[in-house]
Amino acid sequence: MAQTVAAPGIATPGITRRFAGVVGELWKDKAGFFGLLVMSTLILVAIAAPILAPHDPAAQSLSARLDPPFWLEGGSLEHPLGTDNLGRDVLSRIIFGSRVSLIVGLGVVAIAGTVGTVLGLLAGYNGGRVDSLIMRWLDTQLAFPGLLLYLVILSVVRPSLLVLIVILPINAWMVYALLVRGVVLSAKETPYVEAAEIVGARPKRIIFRHILPNLAAPLLTLAVLEFASAILAEAALSFLGLGIQPPEMSWGLDVAIGREYVFNAWWLVTFPGIAIALTVLGANLFASWLRIVADPHEREKRFAAGVSMTGGRGA
Amino acid sequence: MGRFLLKRILQGAIVVIGVTVVVFVVTRLIGDPVRVMLPLEATAEQRAAFAAQLGFDRPIHVQFFDFIGSALRFDFGNSLWQDRPALEIVLEALPRTLLLVGASMVLAVIIAVPLGILTSLKPGGFLDRLLVTLSLTGLSMPNFWLGLLLIVIFGVQLQIFPIFGSGTLMHAVLPAVTFALPSAARLVMLTRSAMIDELNKSYVALVKAKNVPFRRLVGAHAFRNAAVPVMTMTGWEIIRALAGYSVVVETVFAWPGLGFLAIQSITRQDLILLQAIVFVVALMIITINILMDVAYKYIDPRIKLT
Numbered sequence: 001m002a003q004t005v006a007a008p009g010i011a012t013p014g015i016t017r018r019f020a021g022v023v024g025e026l027w028k029d030k031a032g033f034f035g036l037l038v039m040s041t042l043i044l045v046a047i048a049a050p051i052l053a054p055h056d057p058a059a060q061s062l063s064a065r066l067d068p069p070f071w072l073e074g075g076s077l078e079h080p081l082g083t084d085n086l087g088r089d090v091l092s093r094i095i096f097g098s099r100v101s102l103i104v105g106l107g108v109v110a111i112a113g114t115v116g117t118v119l120g121l122l123a124g125y126n127g128g129r130v131d132s133l134i135m136r137w138l139d140t141q142l143a144f145p146g147l148l149l150y151l152v153i154l155s156v157v158r159p160s161l162l163v164l165i166v167i168l169p170i171n172a173w174m175v176y177a178l179l180v181r182g183v184v185l186s187a188k189e190t191p192y193v194e195a196a197e198i199v200g201a202r203p204k205r206i207i208f209r210h211i212l213p214n215l216a217a218p219l220l221t222l223a224v225l226e227f228a229s230a231i232l233a234e235a236a237l238s239f240l241g242l243g244i245q246p247p248e249m250s251w252g253l254d255v256a257i258g259r260e261y262v263f264n265a266w267w268l269v270t271f272p273g274i275a276i277a278l279t280v281l282g283a284n285l286f287a288s289w290l291r292i293v294a295d296p297h298e299r300e301k302r303f304a305a306g307v308s309m310t311g312g313r314g315a
Numbered sequence: 316m317g318r319f320l321l322k323r324i325l326q327g328a329i330v331v332i333g334v335t336v337v338v339f340v341v342t343r344l345i346g347d348p349v350r351v352m353l354p355l356e357a358t359a360e361q362r363a364a365f366a367a368q369l370g371f372d373r374p375i376h377v378q379f380f381d382f383i384g385s386a387l388r389f390d391f392g393n394s395l396w397q398d399r400p401a402l403e404i405v406l407e408a409l410p411r412t413l414l415l416v417g418a419s420m421v422l423a424v425i426i427a428v429p430l431g432i433l434t435s436l437k438p439g440g441f442l443d444r445l446l447v448t449l450s451l452t453g454l455s456m457p458n459f460w461l462g463l464l465l466i467v468i469f470g471v472q473l474q475i476f477p478i479f480g481s482g483t484l485m486h487a488v489l490p491a492v493t494f495a496l497p498s499a500a501r502l503v504m505l506t507r508s509a510m511i512d513e514l515n516k517s518y519v520a521l522v523k524a525k526n527v528p529f530r531r532l533v534g535a536h537a538f539r540n541a542a543v544p545v546m547t548m549t550g551w552e553i554i555r556a557l558a559g560y561s562v563v564v565e566t567v568f569a570w571p572g573l574g575f576l577a578i579q580s581i582t583r584q585d586l587i588l589l590q591a592i593v594f595v596v597a598l599m600i601i602t603i604n605i606l607m608d609v610a611y612k613y614i615d616p617r618i619k620l621t
Binding site for chain 2 (some may be wrong): 001043134139140143144145146147148149151152153154155156157227228232235236239240241244252255258263265269275277278280281284285288
């Protein structure tokens, strides 16, 4: 019980110092920093979309149809990234489209993460019949053609933002459950959990106090990666016409609109696609940095590598 | 081996029945098939007649057993859109998808394995960093967008390849590359890390000490072991392509395979055709899974099948 005493008074300065340390470490890893930059930009842009967007993203203008980006002949700074077939401003649509990506990403991660973590904890901690039931279910569902399941559902349910957030976790929860179960199984074997059990700690306390902290780092990393795949899934479904429906806005939908004009207006497919790719790349880079920084073993390796690379004494 | 196969086939059968049940539940209970398949302006009499014709007016449990039974006999009924057996349409499209997926996987392995081995020889070197960055960037692109970019560059600007449809072998190039690039990116990363693991093992030091030429050390010793995870991943890439990417990529290029057919069946409101596609794809995925497990046994005799 001793460890619970070390609390509030010392924690605050420790956290600020730790935060400063994290930022400093992040700056050293340029790729990870870029990832964090992209993700914070996405959040800022999504929140401040009405202020940032130069035009109403839905405003049509017959006189300004298919205007090219400003650096091409016929383009102007009025529409920096050009306009689409109805004269709508591409840049403004990308800015507003970020909202859908962010909401879908967060919503799917929240639902799938919660369900997957709870089931993974149940399976890993209880073992026995619960475990084999959940694992059987997982094995069966893993062999299931995921996207086709979405297609079947979307063929009978009218697609919308809410529908996407509800159906995407149907497949997405599995990775969380597998990860959590694995971590719990290995944490259960550690001496400190065994000690807690011997002392007579209740299962609830063991799970929340001793096992969950082990999960924080890998779960956070997985959540960032899954955030990216939810965005990709939304974009793909919207592109296929089975996701966000017009007049709502989404990057994938805009690529689909631009597809009709690949011959004379390449910018319509290009820019929303760059927005998707950049967001996903940012999340991937941020996640791979998180994975290394949050894992003590990886940190050690990296430190050792840093010492030997600078011609140091360590190696 | 025989017991293992039997067990896996049984498991597969459970999945197939599971797929069928889910499809039934979604299309008949969550959705109303009559409303989905008939145009909005259809009258009440037309709806009733349609329901009677396809048996949707029967009690739900009768429909259920009938549905499962006929699915297991591969009898899905006639496609509403083309008015001929749905299975026939599916089997026409299937080889086109298999051609595309097969060609792209060969391409992906040919690109990825040498590059992965090359990068593993000097981790942290210039080539390694370049390829890892390229792979990450490639993986971040949505595949429909990658396809469209290839269309813009090679079809519209350079006009080297035809961009829509199928017909000649040239038509297959862009869609196959679109399939292959992300798979190749994942395979490069995997081959790299598997090879780094192998090259750090102690037997490699022994082989080195025996003065075996470096080329032989890498090719005949290290890669033979690293090949197991690479083959697993390739199998998963095939499954991924069949179960998901084919829908997106084939739609981008209007390639008349299973994936494009699935999208068409949705826009034509043809649930019967969609059910047949889902069933056949599920069956294929299970078959590939079993084949992969059996292949393990031959690649790595240490693996015990249970």
